[in-house]
Amino acid sequence: MHITFADTLPTDAALIASIANKDSLPDGIAPVLAEGARRARFKGSPGQVVDGFVEHEGKVVRVALAGAGDPGAKDRRANLEKAGGALAAKFLTSGEESLALDLTNSSLSADDAAAVLLGLRLRAWRWDEYRTTQKDAEKVSLKGVVVVGAPEGIDAAWAREGALAEGVEFTKELVTLPANVLYPESFVERCRKALEGTGIEITVLDDAEMEKLGMGALLGVGQGSERPSRILAMKWNGGEANAKPTLLVGKGVTFDSGGISIKPGAGMEDMKWDMGGAGAVAGTMVALAKRKAKANVIGVCGLVENMPDGKAQRPGDVVTTMSGQTVEVINTDAEGRLVLCDALHWAQEEYKPAAVVDLATLTGAMLIALGHEQAGLFSNDDTLAGNLSTAGQTSGDKVWRMPIGPAYDKLIDSPIADMKNVGPREAGSITAAQFLKRFIKDGTPWAHLDIAGMAWSNKPGATWGKGATGYGVRLLDQYVRDVLEG
Ligand code: BES
Ligand code: MN
Ligand code: ZN
Numbered sequence: 001m002h003i004t005f006a007d008t009l010p011t012d013a014a015l016i017a018s019i020a021n022k023d024s025l026p027d028g029i030a031p032v033l034a035e036g037a038r039r040a041r042f043k044g045s046p047g048q049v050v051d052g053f054v055e056h057e058g059k060v061v062r063v064a065l066a067g068a069g070d071p072g073a074k075d076r077r078a079n080l081e082k083a084g085g086a087l088a089a090k091f092l093t094s095g096e097e098s099l100a101l102d103l104t105n106s107s108l109s110a111d112d113a114a115a116v117l118l119g120l121r122l123r124a125w126r127w128d129e130y131r132t133t134q135k136d137a138e139k140v141s142l143k144g145v146v147v148v149g150a151p152e153g154i155d156a157a158w159a160r161e162g163a164l165a166e167g168v169e170f171t172k173e174l175v176t177l178p179a180n181v182l183y184p185e186s187f188v189e190r191c192r193k194a195l196e197g198t199g200i201e202i203t204v205l206d207d208a209e210m211e212k213l214g215m216g217a218l219l220g221v222g223q224g225s226e227r228p229s230r231i232l233a234m235k236w237n238g239g240e241a242n243a244k245p246t247l248l249v250g251k252g253v254t255f256d257s258g259g260i261s262i263k264p265g266a267g268m269e270d271m272k273w274d275m276g277g278a279g280a281v282a283g284t285m286v287a288l289a290k291r292k293a294k295a296n297v298i299g300v301c302g303l304v305e306n307m308p309d310g311k312a313q314r315p316g317d318v319v320t321t322m323s324g325q326t327v328e329v330i331n332t333d334a335e336g337r338l339v340l341c342d343a344l345h346w347a348q349e350e351y352k353p354a355a356v357v358d359l360a361t362l363t364g365a366m367l368i369a370l371g372h373e374q375a376g377l378f379s380n381d382d383t384l385a386g387n388l389s390t391a392g393q394t395s396g397d398k399v400w401r402m403p404i405g406p407a408y409d410k411l412i413d414s415p416i417a418d419m420k421n422v423g424p425r426e427a428g429s430i431t432a433a434q435f436l437k438r439f440i441k442d443g444t445p446w447a448h449l450d451i452a453g454m455a456w457s458n459k460p461g462a463t464w465g466k467g468a469t470g471y472g473v474r475l476l477d478q479y480v481r482d483v484l485e486g
Pocket of ligand 3: 253256274333335336361362
């Protein structure tokens with residue numbers, strides 16, 4: 001969605017929208033629209049939209065109001081995004097080609113206005129490349145938004161939120177692409193392209209290098225696939241030269257068939273988005289680099305395809321991780337932790353981070369526990385956990401803290417190796433987190449986000465249509481703003 005700014009309303013504006021707070025209409029809106037809003041029980045609640053046609057200087061003009069709720073609300077930012085998102089949802093395929101967003105009497109700050117635009121742009125994102133026979137009514141008609149009367153400071157605010165939008169869109173693209181298009185090597189190439197010219201330094205490890213480093217767990221997952229595995233590291237040095245970096249690590253299983261412990265056929269297509277953690281990490285790096293964040297952040301993606309061919313690993317195999325710890329692979333479908341443990345260990349050795357946050361579509365149990373509302377947060381550090389929770393509240397990418405502890409850890413002890421890759425069915429998300437924790441260096445603050453319920457949605461949301469949500473990018477970007485730049 002193309003967003004531009006203008007001083008005055010375009011003379012040919014056919015669709016003009018304004019933002020209304022709870023129980024108050026903006027000054028100077030057409031009396032017909034004010035009456036229409038009352039008649040339609042428009043209260044200015046977040047995401048509520050009313051629209052109608054008026055005659056203006058001999059032309060038919062469509063006018064609309066979107067609600068942004070209470071200006072003092074704790075989730076004000078999310079509500080402003082909802083207002084923008086609701087306009088995009090309403091008019092994207094409405095037949096209207098351009099929307100003039102009139103903020104002249106809106107009382108929004110520059111940050112508020114930028115949040116509205118972020119919501120608008122994110123909700124307007126679609127992936128239509130593979131749809132060659134769209135019906136007219138399904139086709140996107142809305143091509144651009146002209147913002148009029150934007151508050152002072154909008155340029156800086158939108159430079160920041162626009163960069164964030166690019167990051168979220170990149171994540172959505174990666175998550176949406178099918179596994180015949182997106183596999184470890186093509187994931188890397190797409191990231192290279194997205195980050196070209198940003199100053200991000202890229203390092204890639206191929207199978208041979210990972211073999212040399214002893215990454216038996218990650219390579220074990222990839223060995224049943226024709227597609228070679230990769231580790232991708234993206235280094236952004238926008239902060240003080242000597243400040244230790246924050247490390248983001250993502251699970252990038254570009255397709256999870258389950259391997260020899262193969263998944264049932266129904267719903268297996270969903271496992272193209274089993275790289276949602278890596279997708280969120282890559283999108284965050286795009287956002288941070290494009291807005292030139294004053295922070296040192298390194299994004300690392302463990303990229304593999306989990307397939308069951310004649311060379312695939314078997315249940316019962318014992319693999320040796322780069323850390324030296326051995327793992328009995330009870331279930332080849334619990335592959336995410338096998339990928340992450342080597343990626344986590346390597347990245348901690350390589351970058352000596354101040355803190356580590358990993359993101360993964362790790363367990364179905366997480367989605368059973370928290371549904372599609374919040375990601376599970378597991379952490380060995382209360383400060384890090386608190387900061388991520390706060391960033392979740394502010395950004396709308398919510399997290400809920402889950403317990404960890406020695407009693408859960410015991411459940412993954414193995415009689416033949418240092419650990420097994422699954423525990424009992426109970427507490428499945430927690431034992432997965434305990435597995436990862438065994439690869440975190442003592443004293444390093446670490447948080448694990450299980451985003452299995454969050455990366456994809458079969459229902460449209462405030463900032464996405466059906467499908468990829470872009471979850472995680474706004475959360476991590478907000479964390480960087482609050483903690484590393486604040
Ligand atoms: N990628 C899946 C988890 C998943 C399931 C993500 C549904 C999103 C939606 C993961 O690799 C997996 O298969 N986990 C198993 C673990 C089990 C074998 C211990 C699961 O959750 O069933
Ligand atoms: Mn799996
Ligand atoms: Zn998986």
